[in-house]
Amino acid sequence: MPRSAVFSGIATLGIGTLGGLCFFWLNLPLPWILGSLSATALISLTTEFRPALPAGWRNVAHIIIGTMLGAGFTPEVISGAANWAISILAMLLLSAVFFAVNYWAFRRLGRMDRTTALFAAMPGGMAVMTLLAEEYGADAGKVALSHISRVMVLLITAPFVIQAISGIDVADANQAAFTNAESIIPRQHGILALAAVLSWFVARRIPIPSAMLLVPLFISAALHMTGTIYAHVPPHLSNLAQIAVGASVGTRFGGYRLLDIVRHGWMGAVVAVFMAAGALLAALILAPLLGYGSAALYISYLPGGAPELSVVALALMIQPAMVAAHHVIRIFAIVLALPLAARIVKRQDRQGPDG
Template identity: 30%
Template sequence: MKTLYTLLLGTLGGWAAWWLGLPLPWMLGPLLLVTCLALKGIPVQVNRQANRFFLGVLGFWLGTGFEAGLLSELLTWYPSVLLMLLSVLCTLLLNTWVFKRLAGLDTVTSVFSSLPGTMNAVVIQGDRLGGDARWIAIAQTLRIALVVISTSMIFYFMPGQALASPTIETGGWTDLFWILLVPVGWWTAKQLRLPMAEFLGPLLVSALLSVTLVQIELPGWVMIVTFVVLGSSIGSRFFGTALSALLKVSGYAVLATTLGMLMAALFAALTSKLTGIPLSHAFLSLVPGGVGEMALIATAAGIDPLYIAYIHLIRLFVLIISAPLLSQLLVRHQRKQDRDQQSTR
């Protein structure tokens, strides 16, 4: 019931944003309204499984635009991947410095507050290593929310760009049966231990069908529901956060996110110059946001969402496989600091 209640509020926020003419109204409207309600202490929540299912719907929808020719094109995107990895490293080091030196946090909390990975995994792992879970959770939630809002505004005001919302009257009711393949793809990817199985599995299923020339078209209202669910989900993460704690973290989180966006812009310009990929495509693939939200913005902006999703998924995959090594390094660093403190006593 709480999920339904939250999504109804999110829909109201989406309608208000649409009426006001805001960019990406069906995602930003729910995000802003639900965030405000959460900070006021109103119990809002989006069921985690519901959020992951609609992330799968998004992945399935993105896969419908896959063509056989893209297989060979993927191989030409490796320079973008290398530049993305360098961008992530620079952003991580810079933001860790912000949280450690300016905010005065310990190393573990600083690193995991800066890590642009899957939020739940980052918070859990940071907590296990002795970091401040509340700081990490607030910093990560603010990062995602700020990136979604700022990126939407950038593309809204960018010359030659426009953010279009999906229309309700698209496709037929029979096309809804395709959504039954979403949990199938999710389960299969989970068995194969693929990163972000709920997103990547359905994407691969619909991409395979598209390559075999199966015509798939989801109704536009399904995508509006997806916008509302993802926006409401981000906003609901602020529930239980004291305003004083949010204000304490927000200044440093805003600074870290701003530096991350500037780093993304710098490497996007470099990527565009070296590879010929349009600046808007490169920038959206490098901003430190979630793969689902960035793919939605790409679609609304008329940008190839598969390129965006591909780069972001590679980022998440690299972070997942490197997390154990990073954890070991942080543990050793923490032990060394403890020994140094004991020796000076």
């Protein structure tokens, strides 16, 4: 790895950490991810320095988060997992509605071409959509800004909505992670660390989206479901992963002017508000019918990034296993639907422009 990349990565983590510490000191919600995101985005937009994290460092953060999420799949949680089916079906239907409305909005209001609107409208899979957009002939810049603004709006608003509908004091959760931290148990945490390292080697060889998040999730979940271990990722390591995830979103603003962000990102923010309202309405309606808390359903239905919103569930301890299951299934559904949707769009393009 070039020395410049290492320096840039260290500086970026330092900026993210300072942002997290500021948010923590101010007792703001989700300080490590939102503080890091805000600080790196601010530096990206207002200075010549371009924060950046080496891909390998981001992968380590995803490995940690996947391992953390897997720890939520305890035998007690799995015994009730069959009841998630109706909620997951509702999430998939809601995601289809989100996509249809988003596509219309990006086409008619955002004046995007069909292919760009297709990738910008997908309710999730920010990294996958951004990577594949150019390959399919979409405007990658517009797609990236649409997804970045969507995730940023959802991440910033989620804690306040959660506090309003559940009564959870999201600020108190900042201290709880430290005051309720479990002791280090060498054998338990040693197995967890080995599982994380194994996950990294396996994920490198599996060509599936979000492998660095999903493989450790599955391995950690298997260990916890079977009762082999019960240990969790230590809070300081968890916070470092959150800082890296927040920074990875904030660094995406690098290279864009504020005018570009306003011009191409405003529709992403608008559809994010629409999707947040739809997720909230669905959660409030289904919570009493399904017997789950409205906050857990709200985070499960929010079409944000799987790592980012899973971190929200972990930080606030709102049924992270259920939330992760919903987001993992959404990612797979999007990846499976994308080729078919792209073929339909290409066929429409060959038939000529519409009005």
